[in-house]
Amino acid sequence: MYLNCHTYYSLRFGTLSEVELLKLAQENHVNHLVLTDINNTSAGLNFVRKAPEFGVKPILGIDFRNGVDQCFVGIAKNNNGYQELNNFLSDHLHLEKEIKSQAPAFKDVYIIYPFQKVLLNGQKNFLEHEYIGISIRDLRRLPFSEILEYRDKLVVQQPVTFRNKRDFNAHRLLRAIDNNILLSKLTPAEEADPEEKMLPLNDLKSAFSEYSFILENTERLLQSCNIFFDFSEERKPQNLVTYLGDTTKDEALLEELCQEGLPERYKHTSIGSVILERLQKELDLIKKMGFVSYFLINWDIVSHARKQGFFYVGRGSGANSIVAYLLHITDVDPIELDLYFERFINLYRVNPPDFDIDFSWKDREAMTQYIFERFPNVSLLGTYVTFQEKGVIRELGKVFGLPKEEIDILCDRKYNISQLDKVALLVLKYGQLIKGMPNYLSIHAGGILITEKPIHYFSATHLPPKGYPTTQFDMVIAEDVGLFKFDILSQRGLAKIEETLEIISYNQPEERDAFDIHDIARFKNDPNVNNLVKSAQCMGCFYVESPAMRMLLKKLEVDNYLGLVAASSIIRPGVAKSGMMREYILRHRDPKRAKERAHPVMLSIMPETYGVMVYQEDVIKVAHYFADLTLGEADVLRRGMSGKFRSREEFQKVKDKFVDNCQKKGYDDKLIFVIWDQVASFAGYAFAKGHSASYAVESYQTLFLKAYYPLEYMVAVLNNGGGFYSAEFYIHEARMLGAKIHSPCINKSFMLNCIYKKELYLGFMYLRELEGQVAANITTERNTNGPYLSLTNFLDRISISIEQLSILIRIDAFRFTGINKHELLWQAHLSISKNTKLEHPKLFTAKHQHFEIPKLYSTDLEMAFTQLELMGFTLCSPFDILANPTTNVLGKRDLEAYLGKNIDIYGYLVTVKNTRTHKGTRMNFATLVDQHGEVFDTVLFPPVAAKYFFRGKGIYRFYGKVVSEFGFLSIEVIKMQKQDYISDPRYADMKTSVLKLNSDKK
Template sequence: MFLNVHSSYSLKYGTMDIPAIVAKARALGIHQMVLTDINNSTGAVEFIRECGKQGILKEADDVQKGNIPYQIKPITGIEFKRDNQLLYFGIAKNREGMRELNEFLSHHNIENIPLPDDAPVFKHVFIIYPFSKIFSRILKENEFVGIKNTQLNHLYNHHLLQQKDKLVVWHPVTVRDKITYRLHEYLRAIELNTLLTMVPEDYKCDKDEYLIPEEVLKTKFDRFPFMVENTQKLMDACDLSTYFEPGSQPASKNRLAYCKEGTALDKALLRRIAFKGLEYRYGKNNLVAIERLEKELRIIEFKNYCAYFLITFDIVRYAMGKCKFYHVGRGSGANSIVAYCLRITDVDPIDLDLYFERFLHEKRTSPPDFDIDFAWDERETIQRYIFKKYPRWHVAFLGTMSTFKDRAIIREIGKVLGLPKVEIDSFTDPTREWENLQNPTYKKLLAVHQHMKSMPNQRSIHAGGILISEEPITYYTALDLPPKGFPTVQWDMYEAEAVGYEKFDILSQRGIGHIREAVQLIKQNKGKDIDIHDFKTFKTDKKLNAILREGQPIGCFYIESPAMRQLLKKLKCEDYLTLVAASSIIRPGVASSGMMKSFIERYHAPDKVVYLCKEMEEQLKATYGVMVYQEDVIKVCHYFAGLDLADADVLRKAMSGKYRSKLAFEELVNKFFLSARNQGHSEELITEVWRQISSFAGYSFSKAHSASFAVESYQSLYLKTYHPKEFMVAVLNNYGGFYSRWVYVHELQKTGAKVHLPCVNHSDEVVNIKGNDAYIGFVGVQGLENKFITGIPCERRLNGPFKDLEQFVKRTQITLEQSILLIRLGTLRFTGKDKKTLLWDIYNYLGHNQKRPNSIELFNLEHKEYTLPHLENSDIEDAYTELELLGYPLNFKMFDFLKTGYRGDMMANDLHNHVGETVKMVGNYVCEKTVHTVKNTKMWFGTFLDANGDFFDTTHFPNTTPIYPFSGKGCYLILGRVVEDFGFPSIEVLKFAKLDIHMNPVAVD
């Protein structure tokens, strides 16, 4: 009887999640109902699955009473609204009907076409129009009119009574009870961005839109029994049982065959390409590699994942071949020698003894996934290739579902209640929590918050996940078209996996852009071709490893942050395998558990390692008894606790946040403890092993992932070591990395390059380098309009260098404001005139409300020259201008702003000689990191440059630090004690203050 049920996926409208709807229906004895969310089918497949799941599970009460839990018959559809007005809702007769509805909605979403007043002709869909007194539509065979019990009196003498077979019971379901109706009102107010009291009645649901027993609903239509019969007949005609068998694992929905001829040819093709790649990677007769390759191919073929590998290979081949793009294949896919031979990844799994079962094993129920990184400005090209290659409705981006967050909910509720901003701000201030709890208004907000938290708020797009489907994706979901411009499914990665999809991750990162552009610049500037994939040479290069050991790889991917630099130095890291380990133990979980410190200690004294037990020694000897990688979690769960590989991998996956069933996770944890006890381990030992697993697994990398990062780090390190100027220019042009832009400009200057301020006759949009001269690009100039950022270099390239100010103005059609900005920065210094003279001159051309010509003059008419008095200019004035317009002074150190000439008692490179001493230093602020202590107080880690341009680091403990110690950019006087941790010196700060500077003379005047 319930043809129009809304879940919370009817965003900011429905109030119940799908499990709650099904549970409520079962409690009321309802046997079938139709989920019809508004303009989406996000929950359709989840609803079908949930009905089956709750029908199979037997509750204790059911068993005691001798009842056999039944399965509610799930029927799905979509409600179509335009501008908050209900047009009609469609009910799928079967899978084909759901596809029709999804494709109808998808077409209008993707083409941005408003939904029509009349539904189109559907073959497998029932359409229900809402009843009205003036209903005059001519109904098609599959179309009906839904009538609420409150509308029955309007049927008197209505012409629709002549079409009794077209009238059905319409009892929409939106809320659970009166309390959730109030929640519905809040949601509507938030959606309409208005006060709770201002929401129009016709924008809300009726107050009785909740589930009631079927028999009660039927009695409301006693005078019109044919409506009940029509409704029953309609629902009985629907059958979606072909979607899933209750309780069974869904079959893979990914594209099953890469070749048109089918899976048999896929197997032959994958084998041929893999063995060709094997020869490229290992030579002709490497028996170990051949044996490993055969093992993997056997499992891949058994699991029918050949197409998955071939599709990924095709993407990489297109990127490397036609586009000449550089990529990094990372994640668990790098555990596979097949992936290595297909050049999906550059990580050698034999060299690293990578655990293939982390990626794929015979018991795995879902396909593996590859993470392929491209440069930030090249990823879209690859995405467009994928969407062009595969048919419409067979390829889409993965979606995400954002939920209402705690502080955001409080703000939203406060706004619809009409509270002033100051009061709302106070309610979201964590330091006033106790005070707020005494406030009755805040208590009211909290009551609403309890109902609203974690509810779906809006659909969005996944960072890079793409689904490529065997059958049309529209059997399972409608598609949106977010601002990115690619069709996107209406559910997230968890639902995708539950349906049977595994994503292809096409991602981006700046580090690849650094490498790509550096190689190009080296070719342009030095005429050298660099084989950046010659990793085997890089990892044994003594010069690279020496720099790695010193911990100063600024600009290099993943290893430049203060924490990573410290770790590299503490480990005295000088080889690839140690870097792989460092890439994982730097993660928060390892550090917070104390395992990072344990690893460093054991790394330096491996003969003193005491292992927890024999199994831990056997499985973790390579990492000195410390879990470093995700694979270690699997190995410990398997060999220590006795879980099978499938359960071990599921537990690992659950702990990394990719498993959303809390109940299933708790069952696995219990299974871990029970199984470990059965292995004969003591409770104390089991508890300690579990502590290490649980504190680490959620933040860890797979070893293959760490290895992929380490490869890219070595490539960056090679370029910085042997071609530092070009590399640092590439870093600047690809939006830097961990640090602010000025740090990379400083690093470029340290290479010996002569770095120039922007110049209209030499600068391009981005930084360029010719020989030893590098010119800052116009992109970095604050306030410069985009048309001049690109237009000035373009005009110069087309018509040659600018000869003087007048010609520059005429050729670029620049405005007075923009020209003043460029003059102040010194970009017209080629004229030989000082800035203040040029600022005077510019008014001859553009000042005094003169109308600027809109086209090039036929004759070159020169302006009259005036003799000006000498105008003073100072270095510090220029430095302040650069600070304003670039964000940093180029040729004027921050130390030169100081009123004092004092630069500290010592420099950073001498700290190791003064361990235990209290010293004074002066440092230029680079960055900071705030952390919370176990007592919930704050402490900070700071990074500074000394007057010589060398890095040093500080620690600010709560008892020696004000509430917030830093005051932004500038130089600080630091008093502290020199401490050393595994050979890395730093300062424990006792006193700390920002030093006074000379003011801008222009501002003083």
């Protein structure tokens, strides 16, 4: 009987979830329910999925409105009608069109016009599928209205938006947030009727008892509607069914591509039975599961990328597949790594393998556009941005009129609850009610759907700023209904590789064809590359440059590709959290320990990782072999751990069976729960082994470039946003690798950094106050008409304000003139007045007056402080500007000699990691650069961290004990002190001049 129900996907309007709505229906004995969110279909599929659990027949529709003004409600008679509604809504959302009061002539849709609208518009004629909605509130006016004559057209339209008064209060707050106004300014016209509640079915019928024909019309309408989506475990994928339009042709193409790939991929290896049997096993299963087109579409995408010269990395569980390897979707050989086939795909798994294809951030847009043009029925996958705690408090604080200072206190939890006033308490109270509700629709990080049926069969689409149709549901719902995404992601690591090759082409053109960046086999066996891994000299290299990774590489004594694959997964929080990272290191360094400490079954399952779970597939192995779960149950466990699986009840059943099976096998309870805790600690964090291997491939590509083309590589790193560290430290690394660093120059620099042999010129991008357009004008004019000859020549050619010109002169961008920058500043100020800007193009070169300027000079110290001001860092050593020189020259190179002893050492701060112990007390790990430019590490345990604080960038003096953990040297700090820089000489000179001037006056 309820034809107009809202959930909180009626964004900033509704107040309850689709599951809460179904529960409400069950409580009120309602067995037919129509979900009609306002201009939204986000809840539709899950509403249909969950309805049978509550004994409800689900029906889908849309409440079409302009703002809060209801035009009409559309109710789908069937799936085709739902698609019609989605087409209509999507057209209006994409083009931002106003919805007209008269509905179009739908074929499989019922239209309900609200009673008030019919009166207002004076509507007299209604098509067969059109009705007039009557609410309980309308009943008092109905007897006095001509509308009563339309007996066959009247149906119950009692909207449902709230459960109770609390929901209505939350609704009013949401409306105020949506309108960005104070709650006191919210008008009733912007609110729903407080009586939009669900009554028990008998009460509703009782209210309409005098108009039984209305109830009969409503019942007839409900009975005629049927919506079905298959959510069963046996459901078929809803992705594009065939690639070539014919399943047989698809299968033949897949086999042909694999045969072509064999000799190319295994040119260094004999193609024996192991490879061929694995290939046949995969092909048989891929065909049986109906995933052939999924593989071919991924192959099409990467083939296009290769033709365009785009770099990409294929990763995810699909990297466990030899078919993916042969099709160049991934660069990971599953035979070499003994990748677990069942993690990739198994008969119990209804979803295809997960392929995450990373492109350079510069290329992803072109790839997305290609996919939309190449395939039918393409859309981006949506996601919901929800109200989170701080955001809710900030929004509600504004709605209640709290000043910013009080809102900040509430956001930062810097308050005593007993001292808060009534308004602040209301903010916190209703914040809890709204927290977690969807706020607005957004886009999944990289998910793209390519469907057999039009996407509007499943959902309406909106059009975010990216300009591509985007579903109104998320990835979990997509998988539930059999829609499996293609992940097209971007990362800067690939852009660094791509740009390095471009820089080599102009800086060392003779080297460009000296190597193939995809020849991973060569890189894996290169001693120079492996030596970088062994010595952890990995700054700038993909995934291996962080202090934690550098530390792990040293502890594990990694010096090869397979070791790096393991390290890439061991570093993940899941392994570390369970305490198994340390145990893995201990067993790696002492193989006897594995036999002594590991359970025999665990060791037999995972011999290469010493009986320690490291990869996601280890969860499947342990569940299957240790706890005797089926592969299907093991996959449920693995998905539940990854956070992508919705049914916590089913997950709990699998956990219970895990424990029960182990007990039946006679395992001790203590052992069972130790193993379970290790499994549970993987939740959402562990990598599939193929995923780690994909990361390691990219790491080796970047390590190769750093080993042989270090300066070109560091420039590419800088030009693509750096990485774990700030730009200053990549510049420092380039210097350590032999580059001569120059500040920006108007004749050599571009917006980005560039290198000429070993001369690295910083880009204009580091001049924080320099306008991008000014930098673009400088380089465009220089490229067109040649280098600038002097400041005068520059001013004749470039339109620039005195403020912008001053920045360039102060950073010494005109040093090629040989004229001191102070003299140039005088000249600039005499040439351009403060409030004018030279306009170009000029018909004639301006005539410049000659001015006598006194001889001026500048110092290196002054230049250092100017660089610090304009760029945020100096190009000289920060140790050169210390107020008090260091008392010693100890550095990283001396740690070995001081092992077990205390050391007095200075370091320039690179990065600090603040963390907490299991007791919640703060401690710090800090990485620093010593006086010789080498990196060392320190740790401040809680007692020391409570006493000493890092106060931003600068040089710190440490006194502490040198310790070694598994061969990794660090300093346990006992005390530390930040060192002062000298006073800024630019202002010191000014102060001296003023004092001298005052003295002369006397």
